[in-house]
Amino acid sequence: MKIRLNSALKVVALAAAMVAASSASAQSAGTWTFKVGMNKITPKVESGDLSAPALPGTKADVKSDTKPIFTFAYMLTDNVSAELDLGVPYKHDLVGAGAIAGTGKLGSAEVLPPTAFIQYRFFQPSAMIRPYAGIGLTYAYFQKETGSGQMTALLNTGGSGETYRLDNKLTVSYQVGATWAFNERWFADVAVVKTPLKTTAHFTTGQTQDIKLNPLAVSVGIGYKF
Secondary structure (H helix, E strand, C coil): CHHHHHHHHHHHHHHHHHHHHHHHHHHCCCCEEEEEEEEEEECCCEECCCCCCCCCCEEEEECCEEEEEEEEEEECCCCEEEEEEEECCEEEEEEEEECCCCCCEEEEEEEECCEEEEEEECCCCCCCEEEEEEEEEEEEEEEEEEECHHHHHHHCCCCCCCCEEECCEEEEEEEEEEEEECCCCEEEEEEEEECCCEEEEEECCCCEEEEECCCEEEEEEEEEEC
């Protein structure tokens, strides 16, 4: 009887140790996570006027786009993590606003905005739901800016095809989100990121236009801890 009791206690102790080790490796300091999901970027545009010669009040607006997002994170401590958000380029349409509202699509541009965050994750590592807040740096890299026939008609009537370029920018980003653990390895994640971003459009006519894009990004995804 004593031998059986000792054996049972050893089995229980071993099982408890395995559960504790698994929990620590999955949710505590030293944990890596990978997340894949969808991210929608919606610019909250405040457009300046197009420089002369132009119709007074000539402004621009920028449409939203949704693309896949890939995220890697590392738990520096039980509550502090470092995260890197990557993805494919987002394609945003440029449309007329202000005095030229309703003129339709003026052009498009792609932007690749890799972002690195430092985050604070609330509650204990074993909590099923963990809200978090982060601050980081975003590098907005613009590419493949193209103008439409409508842009040419407005800015360079009778001339060759009009186009433009946007200045790349490094800026700060603010993040809030939460994770929901399905088990020790798999989790769901939702995050909202606000980025104060101002750039300048340079047109081939020599005109310029300052634009505050100030995008709001909302992502949902599924992650794995290892």
